[in-house]
Amino acid sequence: SQQGEEDPQALSIQEGENATMNCSYKTSINNLQWYRQNSGRGLVHLILIRSNEREKHSGRLRVTLDTSKKSSSLLITASRAADTASYFCATAGSSNTGKLIFGQGTTLQVKP
Amino acid sequence: SQTIHQWPATLVQPVGSPLSLECTVEGTSNPNLYWYRQAAGRGLQLLFYSVGIGQISSEVPQNLSASRPQDRQFILSSKKLLLSDSGFYLCAWSWDYNEQFFGPGTRLTVL
Numbered sequence: 001s002q003q004g005e006e007d008p009q010a011l012s013i014q015e016g017e018n019a020t021m022n023c024s025y026k027t028s029i030n031n032l033q034w035y036r037q038n039s040g041r042g043l044v045h046l047i048l049i050r051s052n053e054r055e056k057h058s059g060r061l062r063v064t065l066d067t068s069k070k071s072s073s074l075l076i077t078a079s080r081a082a083d084t085a086s087y088f089c090a091t092a093g094s095s096n097t098g099k100l101i102f103g104q105g106t107t108l109q110v111k112p
Numbered sequence: 113s114q115t116i117h118q119w120p121a122t123l124v125q126p127v128g129s130p131l132s133l134e135c136t137v138e139g140t141s142n143p144n145l146y147w148y149r150q151a152a153g154r155g156l157q158l159l160f161y162s163v164g165i166g167q168i169s170s171e172v173p174q175n176l177s178a179s180r181p182q183d184r185q186f187i188l189s190s191k192k193l194l195l196s197d198s199g200f201y202l203c204a205w206s207w208d209y210n211e212q213f214f215g216p217g218t219r220l221t222v223l
Contacts, residue, residue, distance in 0.1 A: 033211060042202055042214035043156070088155055098144050098163070098209040099171070102156040 006089060006103040014111050019076040021106040023089030024069075030092045032065055033100065034074050037086045046074075046087075051094070081112045114139035118203050118215035125222055131176075131190040133218050135203030138184065143205040145186040146212065147178055150200040162186060198222045 007022045023032070031050045035043040049056045049065045049072065056063045062075040076083055086107045090100040115138045125131060137143050144163050148156040158171045160178035168178050175194050179187045186203055198221050204212040 031210065035214075040200075040217070040219070042216050043204075043212075045211040045213070048211055090156075092209060098206060099146075099158055099161060100212060101158070102148075104155040107153075 006087075006106045008106060009104070010107045010109075012109040012111065013079055015079060015081055017079055017110075019079050019083070019108055019110070021074045021087050021089075021108070023072045023074070023103050025072075025089075025091045025101075025103075026070065027091075028094040029067075030094050032063075032072050033090045033092070034061075034063060034072075035088045035090060035102075037088065037105070039085075043088065076108075079108075079110045081110050084108060084110045114205075114213065116203060116205055116213060116215040118201075118218050120218060121216065122219045123221070125193050125220065127195055127222055128192050131188070131193050131197070131220070133188040133201055133203075133220075135186040135188075135215055136184055137186075137205045140184070140205070140207065142183060143207060144209075145180060146204040146206075147186065147188050148202040148204065150202060150217075152199075156202065160188070193222045195222050 005024045013019055029051050031048050033048045034046045036046050037043045047058045047063050049063050060077045065072045086105045088105045089103045117136050146161045147159040149159055150156050160170055162168050162180045165180055176190050201218045203215040206212045
């Protein structure tokens with residue numbers, strides 16, 4: 001079964017609002033990554049957070065990781081219409097084989 | 113800079129026909145290579161990954177196979193396609209075991 005479960009499955013907000021997406025996983029990890037996918041396109045890496053980190057920022061993105069709860073969240077602040085896309089979390093296992101296990105994704109719609 | 117190519121971009125094939133999807137990476141050497149499949153509205157399922165020429169690991173037993181004849185070339189094949197093989201196929205590469213860089217994908221429809 002998939003390692004990552006994301007919540008919510010779909011999110012619709014107004015431009016300027018913040019968007020929060022959550023990801024839960026089941027086994028120990030080396031790192032957790034977030035990717036973005038525009039419709040019908042390949043995935044683009046957004047941010048990576050290692051298992052010994054609790055929070056990371058990149059521009060308008062903020063990622064948190066709680067290994068005790070096996071969960072992560074992605075916050076997009078001051079959203080823009082161009083942020084409309086699907087967002088996936090992916091976990092790299094602690095055995096560090098290079099394999100990523102992806103969640104089912106959150107579809108974000110930002111209305112102008 | 114590194115780039116990753118996939119072709120064809122779209123493909124419509126009848127059930128029972130063979131398949132060959134190609135992925136090539138430019139601008140790097142000895143990358144880890146990955147094939148994923150994405151069903152509509154779903155996450156990615158890892159199909160195969162390779163850490164070197166001729167080294168292929170299969171994640172899900174199925175109707176597909178993969179080969180890596182050259183360092184930066186990764187091929188996904190099938191001898192006889194099934195309806196369930198329809199989907200969006202993505203190739204990716206990584207230097208290490210961290211972020212992966214994805215190609216534009218191939219949309220496969222099996223009729």
